[in-house]
Amino acid sequence: MRNPLPLWSTISRRKSFVLAAALTVGLSGGLAHAEEEGEATEAAGDETIKVGVLHSLSGTMAISETTLKDTMLMLIEQQNEKGGLLGKQLEPVVVDPASDWPLFAEKARELLDQEKVAAVFGCWTSVSRKSVLPVFEELNGLLFYPVQYEGEESSRNVFYTGAAPNQQAIPAVDYLKDELGVERWVLAGTDYVYPRTTNKILEAYLKQNGVADEDIMINYTPFGHSDWQSIVADIKQFGSEGKKTAVVSTINGDANVPFYKELGNQGISAEDIPVVAFSVGEEELSGIDTKPLVGHLAAWNYFMSVPTDENDAFIETWHTFIEDEDRVTNDPMEAHKIGFDLWVKAVEKAGSTDPDAVIDAIVGLETKNLTGGTAKMLPNHHITKPVLIGEIQEDGQFAVVWQTDEEVPGDAWSDYLEGSKDLKGDWTDPVNCGNYNTKTEECLGAEAAE
């Protein structure tokens, strides 16, 4: 729908990107190295390396995903300013799957089959990832998936740069339980795979921690749900029965706006019933009046308000690129930056964009994250991340109130679910399996993926 190519054509931007490139420290080491090896790659003949961007630019998920498309264009432009990759320029190929899950699979096939992209950065909802997964496995493509998700998956062709449940949901529940003394739980989510699996894990975890059945309320709503009055009234009632109550929200997309509005209208403040959200970040908040939301929580691995030099530089680059000082940064943007850095490093290490070479090269590579730590690609294709809990402030930013003291390694298979606690993903030799059973010591293979 939109042509991404003219983006690096203006002179003023070019200038700013020299600055931006200088500020980014993570990649500078590999640059000269890359240029030397550029001649030697076997993919001669192509003048550019194509990078696919698979994010919804319309429909219910556009609110979240459009920014990620812009982030990818920025990262690619930045890399090109530094001389490209393997001596070639990177060329973004942007498609719009329009929040339509089957269309994601079609567009993924188009990117891999016709455009012959070297890697794809994309997807937000788990249902879209599940829909493209068979395509990437069949055509041996590479997908970098930047959003927190429900786990229970480890594919050879996918790199999960967002949080697994043990890097977001479980620590958030620990925070509520231990710091705020929460005893009753509302697990509210949109009706699809991520909230359902996450809530299943959380329910098992809470019950193992001695929470009774009647102290857990689970509720699902359709995508784009707008009539929240009775659900919010139920939550209010559930929370007025004496025990400290909190809502763990896996509500996704634009349904959050009327949900928080209704909370505000029915007079539920964060001191009474805090809502901790896993899908609401700076981007989602920039669209609504945050006054009634002040004090509600979100758990992420990055907040725009984190005061590190890397983050300041990233925000400055972003503002220069998007030509708008008011635009915010958020967690999936950081995940895309980490994923892109790791992919670049892996391609440089392998000296090729060949998927098999990249898959072999990328495990164990490290890059700096924006919160002052290190992100490392693990054998299960997840990365290490710090966990941060933030309270919503009136300006739509988060004040960090809690964080883990070191990075948490992403766990593909939850330790709290029967049938998944013995599994592990390991894509290095000799295991080379996404669902290896450590007890029976055998790989379950593709047919057991569900």
Add this chain to the structure above:
Amino acid sequence: MLVCGMAWGQSAPELTLEQSAIGAVSDEQSAPMQPSVLTDAAAESGASASAEAALQPEAAGARDTEATMSGTTDRTAAAAASANDSAGAVSGAEVPATAQEQQPPASSQAAGAEAPTPDEAVGTDSAGDAAAVASGPEPPSLAAALAKLTDRSFKVKEQAAADIAASGDPRAAEFLKALLEGDLYYRRDDNRIVYAERTSGGWALTDALTGDDLGSVGSRDARKITINNRMRSALRTDIAALTLASPDPAQRLSAAKEMMGDVDDTGVAALRAQLAQEEDPQVRDAIELALAVAGLQAESPAERMAAVQALGTSLYPEARNALDDLIGTEQDPAVLAAAEAARADMAQRVKNMRRLETVFFGLSLGSVLVLAAIGLAITFGVMGVINMAHGELIMIGAYTTYLVQLAMPNAIDWSLFVAIPAAFLVAGLFGVAIERGVIRFLYGRPLETLLATFGLSLILQQLVRTTISAQNVIVENPSWMSGSLQLNPALSLTFNRLYIFVFALLVFVALLLVLKRTALGLQVRAVSQNRAMARAMGVRSARVDALTFGLGAGIAGVAGVALSQLTNVGPNMGQAYIIDSFMVVVFGGVGNLWGTLVGGLTLGVANKFMEPWTGAVLAKILVLVFIILFIQWRPRGLFPQRGRAAEG
């Protein structure tokens, strides 16, 4: 793996954090741990070091000293490390003074409570402070307490707020309120606490203590003092205690309500003192209830009995919870019986309120359905045109609201009154254009009309995507649409739903009057009943068709204004309503406005009564199934049109 969280969960399973925090702080008057931790935190954050560097030594140190303290320590350090700027860390030297004000009795009281919420912990906090004021040498100075607010650690700020409350200064309540409302700022070069007002390009500052005008500074030179949830609930309790004797009855009322279920002995004394001189009946009731809730924990059974009776059948959740606690521990059989009877009555009353609430929710959902469907009742019901672009006409109305708000950004409160006629006109004109451009060529060919209008709906969506944005746009709520009407503690109706319900009825009545009382309405009815006869009588049927379709489209636009206040405004929003609209019209009876009203409201209420059992997803499916079955039984809907024209 889950470093902090798991460690706490295992180290202090039976203690909640608040208890451990208070216990640790008050027990350690002699131990130097707390000051040193805070000094570390302040020093670390002053150097703006990385988060984990700040966390590790302190976490380790705290665990060595006392396991239960670790939560607090990490939190302090995390908060300190995460705060934004590097200026203004308070030196650790000030901290010991504040730590000493925590009295040991406070912690034992907190530990005795069954499930201390932050409020309760804070209540005991202030009790400790009050004791310190009474017995200690002198209350903390207001200026010193205010200065501590610039610290980055929420722990230090929390203490500072408690100090302000304990200072005894008459302005204390004012400062605490300003802090709660986010009106307190500090100047970055000298950490002076100020009130700041936005000016173009910066802030106009007033010294908070002296009221001196400090001139203006740039937008980066003043910073808001941020607070967290614990501080917010602590502030509310402190403010309540300070404003219980306020001259404003509304403030006294909210103070009494805030203190309900959350008072200690000093609070009870303050409530009693206020009750003796209180004249406002509402405030008296609230204070009496608060005292009754507190009285449930009295020593003598007679006092507890009196408290149970005083509670009556109060609808306050605090009263129910206090009674539940009492029933769990009560030894005296007479008091127990009275409490159980009162609790059962309360439960019944709450249940009734919940039923009323569900009816309201249903009517509100129904009114949205009626609004969405009523335009369709004209175009489909009266004219017989299957207009698949009806949802997009609603969307056009919503976008008109957005554009009106863009045009008058300083008068959002009034924007809806401009948007309603504007949306009617814009959507109406689109309607006339659609009728003249497409539909008039397709009369009598319903399948082709269906396909053509479906195509139109896609065109209209794409039009909005390309001219405005593919993303949702923000339509603001006027201030009078926010909040809720509190009928009693268990029943409140949100204003936006209430207004939209009334608005839907007004639109319905207006439309009915147009059809029944105007010349246009007469012609519309004539043409819809018998086109040939109407033409023979001199009615220009083509013009009437265009106007009728325009009217239906205009009403859809008006519905869009109402929906923009409830839901997201985006290019796809119309699709969410097209199915519902057809459902309502078919269910109510084609060609009958009353059918649309009754049908819409019935479906809304049915949906809301089913939702608690089935969940939102299944409730919708069941309603659809019900309608399909209903149509089998009565193909013409609830209120079928009668007469030869309808049957012919």
